[in-house]
Amino acid sequence: MKTLKLNELLHIRQENELWFANNERSIFVSSQAFGTMQRDLIENIGINRMKTFFFKYGYQLGVEDAKEVAEKDSLSLLEKIEYGPIIHALKGHAKSLITEKDFEVEGNEIKSFRFKGVWENSYEAEQHLQNFGISQSPVCYTLTGYATGYITGVLGVDVFFKELQCQGQGAPCCIWEGRLVSEWKEEAEEFFSYSKELPILKELEQTNVKLMLERNNLSLVSKTYNEMTNELIKGNSIDSILDILHKQHYVPIIVEDGRQNVIACKGITLEDYDSMRENFSELADKKQCHSKVRVFSMENGTRLMSPIFLLGKVVGYCSFLYERERTPNYEIDSMILDRLASICSLLFLKEKTEVESLEQVKGHFLEEIISGKYTQQEIMRKADFIQLDLSDHYHIVVLTYKYLNSCDEKELTLHKKTFERVSAYFREEKNLNVLIGQQPDSLILLMTEKQVRQQNMEKTIRTLVSYLKKKIKNALFLAGISSHYSNILEAGVAMEEARSAVRLSSRDEPITLFSDLGMLGILINDQNEQAIKKMIRDQLGILYESLDKHKLELIETLYHFLEQGGNLDQTAESLVLSKSGLRYRLNKITDLLDCDLRDPQRQFQLMMALKALKIIEHERIKKIQA
Incomplete structure (x- = not known):
């Protein structure tokens, strides 16, 4: 039998080719093998369970060493505490050094315990760096477990050790601190969490129950x-x-x-x-x-x-x-x-698809009515399929729309939104059966008078425009309303009336009835268009020749001036102009037309010409303004 005495604390001997340390059979394990186990545990059970596993392992090692030291009556309590780091180092875990100690005992009661120290060359941190690189948190779980178990075994009271910095985090050394559990307060929860972890099989069993449920x-x-x-x-x-x-x-x-x-x-x-x-x-x-x-x-x-x-x-x-x-x-x-x-x-x-399909059918039906495809009998029979009585007086309404200023949404989006809102308004809000046709820049509505007898057609369309302004922001809606007709075959004529009327609508007055056009409405048709253009040219002279944006600005100023009865304040407010700016424009118009804008007869003739211009040259004006 051969005994190798390293010091008074650790006796290593070999017997029958087996190794014993302090009479306990021992085995030699390389730090690399520990690192392999560390890596496999993290990969298989996760970092949190690995913490529990290594902490408990280190804790048990510390408790066993504390038993050996506790039996030495020749040592004081402080000396027994100080032997802990020495044994730790002798077993190759790390080079350990106590740097601060605060220890107070009254009788058999530990009043305070606070030790600080350093671990250098921690085998646990070394392996973690090799296998995983730098960690975001301390990694020496067996070392803190050992210190906790050893001091708890020596003192007979619960203590807890934790790392303040760790080599595994890239620090030059590990700094640790140990206190009574009662002194750690909230931080002691970390200690209790190690003890409260469920065994993995128990956790799997609970997980299985949850999965079954x-x-x-x-x-x-x-x-x-x-x-x-x-x-x-x-x-x-x-x-x-x-x-x-x-x-x-x-x-x-x-x-x-x-x-x-x-x-x-x-x-x-x-x-x-x-x-x-x-x-x-x-x-x-x-x-x-x-x-x-x-x-x-x-x-x-x-x-x-x-x-x-x-x-x-x-x-x-x-x-x-x-x-x-x-x-x-x-x-x-x-x-x-x-x-x-x-x-x-x-x-x-x-439901939405069915409604949209029905609205498309009704819109197509309206287009065929306007185009004159069917006889009156055919129209009446087909209208019965959609529960609409077209023997009643009716109006055609043209509703135009555009964005007031630059907008991210495309015009197609506005077209779709407007159609959906108008359709929903009459179907859900008013419970009216209305034919709605779609054109590139407008909607064509056919409405029977019988359905809106409680309020006239103008009020109905005015409430529609107000509704659309609330639902679709940043858009301008204008409407023109035809005269009332009883013969459904005249729907095409009624549509042209409504289209003429809407061209005189503006932001200030978004609704125009064809009847408001007076004699002008009767005069304007395809047969006398050239005569009307001559009348416009005679009245507006140079303002009508070679139309451009500047001349359109003057024309718009003159229109508002005449519409407001020559009132400068109201005209300036309507055009959002200063009075001096308005006077400048009116003086320029007077010079170009060489006439007195206050003459009632001249005012009437100019107003007729301007209204005719808005109707006849509508498409030309749109292109210039674009």
Whole structure:
């Protein structure tokens, strides 16, 4: 038997080719082998579990060494503490040095304990750097575990050691600190978290239970969703779908549109719902939110609510209502409600497609009426298919639109938006059956007088324009209204009247009736267009020749001046000009026309010429202004 005595603390001997340290059988393990285990543990169980594993391993090593030292009665308590770093170093873990000590004992009670020190050449940090590079946090878990276990074993009270800096983070050495657990306060939670970690098999078992529960939940949700989808495929209504859901879920269900008007309900009457919805709190319970489903508190229960999306916009809401004594299963219920919202989105899309198809058919029908394709009998018969009586007096309205200034949206987008809004306005807001035709820069509307008898046609179109201005920002809407006609075969003539009228509409007066054109409306037609142009040339002279933007500016000034009855203040306000700027323009116009702008007869002739110019030369003026 051979004994190798390194010092008074660590005795190494060999017996029967086996090695013993302080009478405990020992094995030699290279730091590289430890590094391999460190890498494999991180890759297989993750860094957090690896921390727990190594901390507990080091803690046990420290506790075993503390037993040997604790039995030496010749050593004082402080000496026993100081032997810890020495044994640590002798075992090759790191070169350890105590730099600060604060230790106070009263009787058998440890009053305070605070030690600081340094580890140099930590084998654990060395291997981490080789295998993973620089870490964002300390990595010497076995070393802190050893120090914690050793001092806890010596003192008989709980202590905790942690690294303040680490070689694994790129520091020149590791700096550690140890205190009583009670002195660490919140930071001691780190210590307790190591002890509270579940064994991986137990955690896997719990995870499996959760996965089974989740699978069952998903199976239930999937079954419900499939049954609702089958009802949708069969072409059944929202009521049929809610019947299916209510039989399985036994909870009141509400489906509303974007303005929160009830579309369908099941398990609750409209009267009960109206009294209940007044008690909804304004704010959703953030803690209970799942996905886009929101939870609202009520005095007598709870409401789960999910938006219905269509083409990226909210078009309605689905809700489950719960009485106070019933607690929602938020996990399952929110998923089912979300699926119901998806089904409603498809229903709304189907309805939207049907409406758009009908509107396109009606628009095509109007184009054929205007083109003179059908006889009166054919028109009346086809109109019956869309529940429209065209034997009544009617008006044609031309609605034009454009952006007021540069806008990122394309004109095609404005065209689509305007058509959708006009169609929705008459269908949903006014419940009127209107034929709407589309042209590149305008909409053509055919409206029967019988449908708007409670308010005249002008008021109806004026409210439409106001509605469009609110719904579509940064756009100008102008309308022209034809005379009333009784013969549907004259729709083409009525459209030309409306088109002539809209050319005199402006931002200040966006609605113009053909009747407002007076004699001018009667005179302007294809047969006497050249005579009208001669009249314009005679009255406007040089202003009409070689039209350009500068002359159009003067023409617009003259038009507003005459329209305001020669009132300078009102004209300046209408043109957004200073009075001096207005006077300058009027003087220039007077010089060019060589006439007195205050002469009533001359004013009448000029106004007729200007209105005729806006109608006859409309396309030419648009090109100049573009």
